[in-house]
Amino acid sequence: AQSVTQLDSQVPVFEEAPVELRCNYSSSVSVYLFWYVQYPNQGLQLLLKYLSGSTLVESINGFEAEFNKSQTSFHLRKPSVHISDTAEYFCAVSASGGSYIPTFGRGTSLIVHP
Amino acid sequence: DGGITQSPKYLFRKEGQNVTLSCEQNLNHDAMYWYRQDPGQGLRLIYYSQIVNDFQKGDIAEGYSVSREKKESFPLTVTSAQKNPTAFYLCASSLVVLSGNTIYFGEGSWLTVV
Numbered sequence: 001a002q003s004v005t006q007l008d009s010q011v012p013v014f015e016e017a018p019v020e021l022r023c024n025y026s027s028s029v030s031v032y033l034f035w036y037v038q039y040p041n042q043g044l045q046l047l048l049k050y051l052s053g054s055t056l057v058e059s060i061n062g063f064e065a066e067f068n069k070s071q072t073s074f075h076l077r078k079p080s081v082h083i084s085d086t087a088e089y090f091c092a093v094s095a096s097g098g099s100y101i102p103t104f105g106r107g108t109s110l111i112v113h114p
Numbered sequence: 115d116g117g118i119t120q121s122p123k124y125l126f127r128k129e130g131q132n133v134t135l136s137c138e139q140n141l142n143h144d145a146m147y148w149y150r151q152d153p154g155q156g157l158r159l160i161y162y163s164q165i166v167n168d169f170q171k172g173d174i175a176e177g178y179s180v181s182r183e184k185k186e187s188f189p190l191t192v193t194s195a196q197k198n199p200t201a202f203y204l205c206a207s208s209l210v211v212l213s214g215n216t217i218y219f220g221e222g223s224w225l226t227v228v
Contacts, residue, residue, distance in 0.1 A: 032213055032214045036219075041221075041222070042221055042222065043118075043204055043206075043221050044204070044206075044217075044219045045219070046218075049214070049216070051214045090156060090157065094213045094214070096213050096214065098212075098213050099164075099210075099211045099212055099213065100211075100213040101172075101211060102217065104156045104157040105156055106154060107156050
């Protein structure tokens with residue numbers, strides 16, 4: 001079984017500042033990792049995912065996440081945030097190589113202040 | 115446009131009543147899911163279906179029922195046996211249940227017990 005921990009329930013930050021949302025996972029097997037974003041009163045959308053290959057993955061809107069196997073982490077970063085980035089962010093993990101449904105973390109609320 | 119449609123967006127239920135949430139997808143996906151979202155608890159899997167006429171319990175299936183008579187449709191019934199049904203419910207789908215596949219979400223339905 002796998003589990004995922006998002007260490008911060010809320011992260012307040014000022015516009016144009018950098019941000020890091022932390023995600024750690026636990027699994028006895030190889031994993032796939034995901035970040036989803038949820039804007040207020042909407043469903044979730046995939047932001048980026050790590051399946052294999054380069055440990056640094058990027059999204060089209062400037063977010064990036066790095067898979068760190070030794071630290072069992074998949075932190076999400078953005079060098080300069082915008083007001084429009086205000087949302088709930090969910091990290092998810094699934095065991096690789098089979099028919100496994102991702103387990104989601106509890107979410108981190110990113111609040112960007114002007 | 116392809117996507118997942120959930121209805122109604124807001125639903126009020128009296129205690130002791132059953133209520134059914136609708137979910138329709140036109141993505142031609144085989145797999146469909148129902149999640150429950152509560153503040154600070156992330157997403158919890160209620161039921162999922164890999165193919166028509168087949169479904170499996172998730173982590174919190176008690177008090178819920180589903181059917182999968184058509185590929186496009188996966189309705190969720192919240193029965194009177196569910197002790198604390200007030201929550202945000204998310205329907206989702208993916209091509210198949212396979213690790214690494216992206217899960218696509220609907221806009222969600224708010225259920226309030228009054």
